[in-house]
Amino acid sequence: MKDSFSEDKYLEIYGARVHNLKNIDLKIPRNQLVVITGLSGSGKSSLAFDTIYAEGQRRYMESFSAYARQFIGSMERPDVDKIKGLSPVISIEQKSVNRNPRSTVGTITEIYDFFRLLYARASDAYSYKTGEKMVRYSEEQISKLILEQYFGKKINVLAPVVRARKGHYRELFEQIRQSGYLRVRVDGELREISFGMQLDRYKTHDIEIVIDRIEVNDKSTTRLAQTIQTALKQGKGLLQVLDQDTNELRYFSRLLMCPTTGLSYDEPEPNTFSFNSPYGACPKCNGLGEIAEVDLKKIIPDNSKNIRKGGLAPIGEYKNNWIFNQLEAIGIKYGFTLNTPLAEIPDEAIDVILYGANQSFDVKKEYLGVMTTYTLNFEGIINFIEAQNNENASPAIRRWAGSFMNHVACPQCEGTRLKKEARHFKIDEKNIAEVAALDIRELANWVETLPKKLSEKQMLIGKEVLREIEKRITFLLDVGIEYLNLNRPANTLSGGESQRIRLATQIGSQLTGVLYILDEPSIGLHQRDNHRLIQSLKQLRDIGNSVIVVEHDKDTILAADHVVDIGPGASG
Numbered sequence: 001m002k003d004s005f006s007e008d009k010y011l012e013i014y015g016a017r018v019h020n021l022k023n024i025d026l027k028i029p030r031n032q033l034v035v036i037t038g039l040s041g042s043g044k045s046s047l048a049f050d051t052i053y054a055e056g057q058r059r060y061m062e063s064f065s066a067y068a069r070q071f072i073g074s075m076e077r078p079d080v081d082k083i084k085g086l087s088p089v090i091s092i093e094q095k096s097v098n099r100n101p102r103s104t105v106g107t108i109t110e111i112y113d114f115f116r117l118l119y120a121r122a123s124d125a126y127s128y129k130t131g132e133k134m135v136r137y138s139e140e141q142i143s144k145l146i147l148e149q150y151f152g153k154k155i156n157v158l159a160p161v162v163r164a165r166k167g168h169y170r171e172l173f174e175q176i177r178q179s180g181y182l183r184v185r186v187d188g189e190l191r192e193i194s195f196g197m198q199l200d201r202y203k204t205h206d207i208e209i210v211i212d213r214i215e216v217n218d219k220s221t222t223r224l225a226q227t228i229q230t231a232l233k234q235g236k237g238l239l240q241v242l243d244q245d246t247n248e249l250r251y252f253s254r255l256l257m258c259p260t261t262g263l264s265y266d267e268p269e270p271n272t273f274s275f276n277s278p279y280g281a282c283p284k285c286n287g288l289g290e291i292a293e294v295d296l297k298k299i300i301p302d303n304s305k306n307i308r309k310g311g312l313a314p315i316g317e318y319k320n321n322w323i324f325n326q327l328e329a330i331g332i333k334y335g336f337t338l339n340t341p342l343a344e345i346p347d348e349a350i351d352v353i354l355y356g357a358n359q360s361f362d363v364k365k366e367y368l369g370v371m372t373t374y375t376l377n378f379e380g381i382i383n384f385i386e387a388q389n390n391e392n393a394s395p396a397i398r399r400w401a402g403s404f405m406n407h408v409a410c411p412q413c414e415g416t417r418l419k420k421e422a423r424h425f426k427i428d429e430k431n432i433a434e435v436a437a438l439d440i441r442e443l444a445n446w447v448e449t450l451p452k453k454l455s456e457k458q459m460l461i462g463k464e465v466l467r468e469i470e471k472r473i474t475f476l477l478d479v480g481i482e483y484l485n486l487n488r489p490a491n492t493l494s495g496g497e498s499q500r501i502r503l504a505t506q507i508g509s510q511l512t513g514v515l516y517i518l519d520e521p522s523i524g525l526h527q528r529d530n531h532r533l534i535q536s537l538k539q540l541r542d543i544g545n546s547v548i549v550v551e552h553d554k555d556t557i558l559a560a561d562h563v564v565d566i567g568p569g570a571s572g
């Protein structure tokens, strides 16, 4: 790259003829804010994007190895005699729209990624069963707690090995017996392990090993410590204490755990909060926050129509095929024909048409004195459409299925895209989904209050991350998009909004020696916001970059260090 880009004071262009440019020569100062202006059709964009940017891209590609270039191909040289003093070019255009449904304002600005880090390090976990704050103890703490709470009492120390799972567990009992344990607790009942013991394999069971029966007192402290260590090992970090007199059960865990129910979570990691990772994504919508649901009105748009005339929209008018034969058979069973208006078909039959028949059933049809048996094995029109709308289907089939569906917020995660566990880690009573739903202004205010609310320990581990978040939020406020939130899907942003987000991201990246080109960033902006935008452009310049803006807005022209007016004649 060093060879293709220079440290000159000017960007010099000779003989530019792309599109309507009339062989123009230009000298543009570098490291300044430059506006290229001119009437529409004068070739502003042809100069900025199709000449300067295109040549920058081409030189960038040339800098790749020959091996890499054979995969990316080579770019055509724009119609220009010579360009001197070109830096690496980044264009921030309005048209570049991100179509990935998994991209949000939070992910493209990386602010959400920093919040994931903050939540992994500095949040508190709450039980989704009881809402209680989860606890996590060291082995010494567990010993101390048991000594305090059960002093003078007889207890069973249990190690849970099976929780709410089906199976007969014959091998497990044998293994426990061979390890030297005599008793287990099965589904809440203490039992001695007998030879060949097994359970009902079709029922779900809870099984705990009775590690020790012990009276808690001064003499038993060493034994208790040993028991706790063994129980935590067998229970993979979790143990239970059963009070022999009251039968009351309590949980103690080295892992995050609900003290009442024993529900435990894995230690949080940044992935726990990512809707683009299986560790964090809602399993129902796979982290998209919405699901496609068949719309009944689109299946039966007009119930005065009959099936023969196309009353069931997805299958259209009558054809002599399997599906219409099946519908005819359903009609024979429920007493309607393909000529009956859908409104007059009994609800029970409509149910079979839409959702299918669970079992196949026989329908006898008397035709010309002969009895015919039909076997119905109909999956139902709604089920069929849902089955077509999967990631393996061809785009055409998915489009077809999609035309009978609506996108609705996912009922399981309520549109938050995240797993239940992920939504129960909180900072200042907010989970990460609630934070992502705040608009940028509210978010800035909330983040500002955090240093006062977080504990000293949380601040110690979260300080750096918070600083990164604050910096990036400030850039977003500077470009005037405080009304957006982090959760907003990138594919619903306007061209101007995504341009401003990219601008903010570029300022945040602190690259220097780059030539940025923007097309008409003032479009759709209130004058006040445009002034802030101009400040952002100057910020980009002050870091040590050249900024070229294609624009006809007066304020922007006034604010520029240098104006190139290529006028209507485009003669330079």
Ligand SMILES: [Zn+2]
Pocket (backbone or CB within 6 Å): 282, 283, 284, 285, 286, 287, 288, 289, 290, 410, 411, 412, 413, 414, 415, 416, 417, 418
């Ligand atoms: Zn969901």
